[in-house]
Amino acid sequence: MQPSTSLSPPLSAPSLRRRMACWLYESLLLFGVVFVGGIVLGAAGVLFGAPLSPRALQAMLFVVLGMYFAWFWSKGQTLAMKTWHIQVVDTYGRPLTRIRALARYALAWLWLLPPLSMVAPFHLPIAEVAVLTFGWVAVWALLSRFHPQRQFFHDVLAGTRLIDTAQENQGA
Template identity: 40%
Template sequence: MTRSHDNASISCPLWRRLAALVYDLLAVVAIVMVVGLLCQLATGGQVVAAGAHATIAWWYQPLQGLVVGAYFGVSWWRGGQTLGMRPWHIRVVGTDGGRVSPGQALGRVVVAALPLLLLALAPWLGLRGAVWAVLAGWALCFAPALFDPRRRALHDLAAGTELHRIG
């Protein structure tokens, strides 16, 4: 069933999607902790090697990224909502108002994660500067939602999705 885009009440305001993102941050922290624990148990505590400089196994951070990305992508594809979106009564839908396809969910995850590449600037900016760069990148990703009539962020525009208020 297709919904009309003329009804502004179905579009999700930026403040509501950011509030849901704060809730999702709690879920992400829990996921990262569980994956970290499982990796430590599986490697006998060798994921992080102590020494003059602590080193992390090459596969650990990509694994964490994959698991967190899967949390978002599968949540959007299967039910249109993450845990954080449920209490705020918002759902990701295709621009036709229908269910998000696996490709749209993947595209949304990839575009939303792109600012994380700015962490590579840490050797030049320091960790604090690189984290600020990531936050600025995310702010730019959400900026279109302030001006778009359907309140879509950059990852929505790229993936052909939008957020609707439900219930």
């Protein structure tokens, strides 16, 4: 056997369980971001005498979330990712550029857009939307099991990957 010439261990993906736990924790943190963003945007509309329409408010919150994720992902981790020892890097293990982070953000909407696109044409009640959304998220997450590096499809499309930083922290 030939000794490995690499100076660092290979970048391995965190377990699906950890990634999904991080995803749930991130959603709890995002509740606060969306809440504060909604209050600020709503108050600005009232102050200027022209409240935002629900669609405009949704568009503005989409931008606020994009800024949140682009900022933190270009630094390597969101708060939830730090907690769960997960980092996002490009396919070569380098930090993300803001452009790549924004691309990942746009592609990450593949988690939610298909089930949400069924709401308007079929006038689905909220319970059915929840079942569709959770079902799609489960399928989407399980598909990562078929990727050779266990990455999510939106990460593959964005040229990014999630890596496990817990191993690095144990060695330090």
